[in-house]
Amino acid sequence: MPAGLIALALGGFGIGLTEFVIMGLLPEVAADFQVSEASAGWFISGYALSVTVGALLVTAAVTRLPRKPVLIGLLVLFIAGNFLSAIADTYTAMLIGRIVAALCHGAFFGIGSVVAASLVPAHKKAGAIAIMFTGLTAANVLGVPFGTLLGQNFGWRSTFWAITAIGVVALLGIALMVPKASTEPAKGLRSELGAFKSGQVWLSIIVTILGFGGMFGAFTYIAFTLTEVSGFESSAVPWLLVLFGGGLFVGNFLGGRAADKALDKTLIVILAGLVVVLVFFALTAGNSTATLISLALMGGFGFATVPGLQMRVMHFASTAPTLASGANIGAFNLGNALGAWLGGVTITAGLGYTSPIWAGAGITVAALLVMLAAAATAKRRGGGTPAAMSDVEREPREAPVA
16 A cells, blocks of 8 residues: 555544544533534534635645645644634634634545545556545544543543644655655646536536535434434443444445446445435434444445545546545535534424434435436446546546447
């Protein structure tokens, strides 16, 4: 395995921890700032919306720059945002810190995906992207539960101080381990924007928004579901998140392997499976054993889409993938914001703490329908997406095959 992939995964770990750890600490943060659950949810949805903006604007601003210095600069921004969160003494100051940290997120994973794919042979590109996102899943398996535990015992600010330190370590890893040869600048903004002429790029982005929104519609308020519906003590939440994170880890790995063999088929099967899991979870959330099963499966199916969706966008934008890759990372987080917002709406409407899970299932059904249409259109126009990622370079566009 190239050492650069480890460095990218390390950066992904820190950024993933920033995004997800707030979910386990949401009750503590809401109580500290004396705001409602829905208002505290803006620490999640506000972050996600800022990722979406940063994924486009920041990536567009740095397309002509060498990618390694850009990745280092993005981690500096990440460190600054988490430092601001750690010292925040008001709701607004905390939200500003979240926004600053979020601006690096989309560009880092977007540019990092391109760099990761460049480090391996063509038929292993989705797997390489999955390795980079392993940092994100490791943040859920290890970082989020222990970060939540740290915050519950020493105050939630201690978690953000720890994340700031992790950011420094990640920056050193990128500086030392990512080879300079694989980080040449993109072809320029005009060429990058040209990738968005592909209808399949847009369809893939829509699937990303809806598919990830479905999972996060259920997951954003998971701490309240576990304690108020499933009957678990708040002290058990960190350990339950380990189970969810384990599902993410396994799903990311298997999803990447499967996507390298049959991309669209894999995405369709995973999205259909996620719908089934969310419906099952909503129906059985009052049963503690069923909840444990649902948590693991929700993480597995929810994150198994990530390497495939990222690779699908890069496939149809392969002549200039940097901005499209960043836009798709923004789409993941736009879905995050959509799910968090819709979940907050259902709770505020008095529909209970299982209502976000039902909302997530509905959003995922929409993702599945769009994915089916996208796969059918791609197959009709150009033989579909490749069975193996080596075809990414043989069929860079969606033009018909004679």
